[in-house]
Amino acid sequence: MKIAVLSGKGGTGKTLLSVNLAASATESVYIDCDVEEPNGHLFFKPVDIQSEGISIKVPFVDESLCNGCRKCIDFCKFNALAYIINKLKVFNEVCHSCGGCVLFCPEKALSEREIIIGEVQSGVSENVTVLTGILQTGEKSGVPIIKRILQDTHQDKLTFIDCPPGSACIVMDSIKDADYCIMVAEPTLFGVHNLNMVYELVKLFNKPHGVVLNKCIDGENPSEKFCLEKNIKIIGKIPFDHELGTLNSKALILVRENNKYRDMFSTLLQIVTKEVQV
Amino acid sequence: MKIAIPVNDKSMEAGVCDSFGRTPYYLIYDTESKESIFLDNSAVASQGGAGIKAAQTVVDNKVNALLTPRCGENAAEVIRAANIQLYKTINDSIKDNIDALNEGKLSFLVDIHPGFHGHGGK
Numbered sequence: 001m002k003i004a005v006l007s008g009k010g011g012t013g014k015t016l017l018s019v020n021l022a023a024s025a026t027e028s029v030y031i032d033c034d035v036e037e038p039n040g041h042l043f044f045k046p047v048d049i050q051s052e053g054i055s056i057k058v059p060f061v062d063e064s065l066c067n068g069c070r071k072c073i074d075f076c077k078f079n080a081l082a083y084i085i086n087k088l089k090v091f092n093e094v095c096h097s098c099g100g101c102v103l104f105c106p107e108k109a110l111s112e113r114e115i116i117i118g119e120v121q122s123g124v125s126e127n128v129t130v131l132t133g134i135l136q137t138g139e140k141s142g143v144p145i146i147k148r149i150l151q152d153t154h155q156d157k158l159t160f161i162d163c164p165p166g167s168a169c170i171v172m173d174s175i176k177d178a179d180y181c182i183m184v185a186e187p188t189l190f191g192v193h194n195l196n197m198v199y200e201l202v203k204l205f206n207k208p209h210g211v212v213l214n215k216c217i218d219g220e221n222p223s224e225k226f227c228l229e230k231n232i233k234i235i236g237k238i239p240f241d242h243e244l245g246t247l248n249s250k251a252l253i254l255v256r257e258n259n260k261y262r263d264m265f266s267t268l269l270q271i272v273t274k275e276v277q278v
Numbered sequence: 279m280k281i282a283i284p285v286n287d288k289s290m291e292a293g294v295c296d297s298f299g300r301t302p303y304y305l306i307y308d309t310e311s312k313e314s315i316f317l318d319n320s321a322v323a324s325q326g327g328a329g330i331k332a333a334q335t336v337v338d339n340k341v342n343a344l345l346t347p348r349c350g351e352n353a354a355e356v357i358r359a360a361n362i363q364l365y366k367t368i369n370d371s372i373k374d375n376i377d378a379l380n381e382g383k384l385s386f387l388v389d390i391h392p393g394f395h396g397h398g399g400k
Contacts, residue, residue, distance in 0.1 A: 073334070079327025082334045084359045091352055094327045 001276055004178035006163040006171060006201075008194025010037075013184045013214035013238065016248055018162040019043045021272065022128050023255045024265040029159040031149055033174040035118060035133035035142035040162050042251045046123025046130040054133075054145045055114040057097045061088045065109035072101035072110060093140040118145045126256075129157075146173045158273075167201040175202070180276040181209040182235070185223035187216055192226045199232065210235035210275055212268070235275060236268040279309045281379065282341045283372060284332075288316035293370040298346045298353055299329035305372060306339050309380060329353030329393065336362065345375050345384065350393040 005018040015032075019040050022030040032040040059072070059081070066088050073081045073088075080094040081101060092115065102110045118135040133149045135142040142164070150161070150173075163174040175181055181202045185195040195211070202209040210233040213224055217240045227234050238244070244261065247254055254261035284301030285292045295301035304317045317339070321331035329349070333356035336344055343363040347370075357364055366387040367375045378384045 076327075077325050079321065079324055079331040079334075082330050082337075082356045084334075084337055084356055085361075087359075089356070089359065091327065091330060091355075094330065094352065 001157075001180075001273075002159045002161060002178045003180045003182060003272060003276065004161040004163055004175040004207075005182045005184060006167075006175060006198050007165060007184040008167065008197040009190075010165040012165075012186050012191070012194070013212070014165070015040050015043070015162055016214070016254075017182065017184055017212055017238075018160040019253055020255050020261070020265045021269050022158075022160045023126075023253045024262065024269045025127065025158050027127050027157065029129045029131065029157050030162065031131045031133075031159060032162045033133055033146050033149065033170075034162055034164040035135040035145045035170075036164065038132045038134055041121070041123070041130060041132045043253050044123075044125035044128060044130045046121075046125045046128075046132075049121050049123040051119050051121045052148075053116045054118050054120060054148050055116045056095075056144050057099065057112040057114055058092045058095045059090050059099075059101050059110045060113040061090065062109045062111070063087065065107045067107055067109075069106065071104045071106060075100050075104050097144075118142065120145060120149045142170050143173050146170060150174070150177060167197045171198075171201065172205070175205060175207060178207060180272065181205075181207045182272065183209060183211045183232075184214050185211055185227075186214060187221040187223055189222050192222045195223055195226060199230070208275065208278070209233075210272070212236045212238065214238045215240040233275070235271050238264070279343060280339070280341045281307050281309060281343045281345055281376070282336045282339065283307065283345045283367070283375065284319075285316070285372060290314060290372055292372065294345075294347060294367050294372060294375065296347055298344075298349045299324075299332045301332070304332075304335065304339075306341060307376065309376065327352065330356055333357050333360075343379070345379065346387065349387055349390055351390050352393060354387075354390045 005014045007014050022028045032038040080091045082089045117139045121132045123130050133145040164170050183198050185191050211227050216237045255265050283305045284295040284298050285303050285305045286295050306315045321328040329352045333353040337360040345365045345367050347367050364387045365384040
């Protein structure tokens with residue numbers, strides 16, 4: 001069972017929620033797909049770390065064989081190649097690794113080379129298997145890392161996917177195989193805007209979904225109003241709480257520190273599990 | 279000297295386009311013969327890498343200089359590799375910019391942006 005946790009912007013509580021839900025389960029897998037700034041591992045402090053480099057394939061040109069026919073340039077939909085003063089130039093960061101240019105080159109001047117763009121780390125933190133995707137600074141797309149990290153997740157294990165913020169390609173790949181999506185929302189108008197972004201996305205992907213309202217304070221909650229208007233199920237509320245914030249800011253896992261929070265997230269986990277099975 | 283300018287229409291009265299990679303047309307202008315040609319920008323609807331493809335067009339037309347309000351880093355890399363001078367336009371008038379170039383009053387474009395990649399850039 002795979003549960004993705006997403007939100008329209010950073011800082012709404014995706015990691016707070018996915019880390020604590022994962023830690024509440026008897027046994028679970030936590031996957032940090034926020035490869036540009038993974039931080040779940042700071043809470044879990046996993047041990048027995050194993051690391052696997054993630055590479056992508058990009059074309060490499062043998063200048064002695066290239067005759068400047070430009071078949072590769074004409075083929076590439078992403079314009080990752082240019083021919084300048086009798087020299088073929090490859091823009092690795094624009095390349096989508098389709099390999100088409102290599103197949104089309106009549107002179108066999110192009111071959112594929114692997115370049116490392118990041119890594120996947122796996123480790124253990126008590127009852128939780130922790131997988132972390134890490135994109136190297138300066139690389140343009142973390143999608144290959146997301147694809148790899150989600151590839152061999154065991155269907156039978158309860159898995160929490162901590163998504164990158166927003167609703168771009170990298171998030172689509174993160175939720176693609178999820179059985180359920182939890183959207184985390186803040187109680188502000190800006191929060192509604194961000195919630196709407198991910199709401200549009202989960203609808204597009206036809207995923208069963210629910211909302212957790214985070215940082216709840218007394219008084220009006222625009223995100224709650226939005227959910228009621230759109231008939232989106234609210235599966236839980238997390239209060240704006242000083243103690244919670246303090247523990248979280250020290251990179252401590254709430255449910256491992258305090259029974260009050262253990263009860264709160266266990267209840268939420270039960271609701272989520274029930275929702276997924278519906 | 280042969281120059282290229284991204285323009286909004288196929289006319290010498292048209293405005294200079296804000297975007298280099300996604301401009302609808304290019305003016306290729308010869309400052310000696312005063313001859314002008316307008317080219318369609320085939321990169322305008324590209325899924326990605328518009329700047330690279332647009333720069334390829336400019337390079338293939340063997341211009342000596344590109345006059346543009348701004349330019350992304352990939353396009354600039356192609357332009358520079360082809361030893362084409364990159365100038366910053368002063369306003370949106372084609373004539374004013376050509377005059378300024380002839381009088382040596384245009385400065386080089388140095389603030390190369392990292393690209394918009396589907397994220398707008400008005």
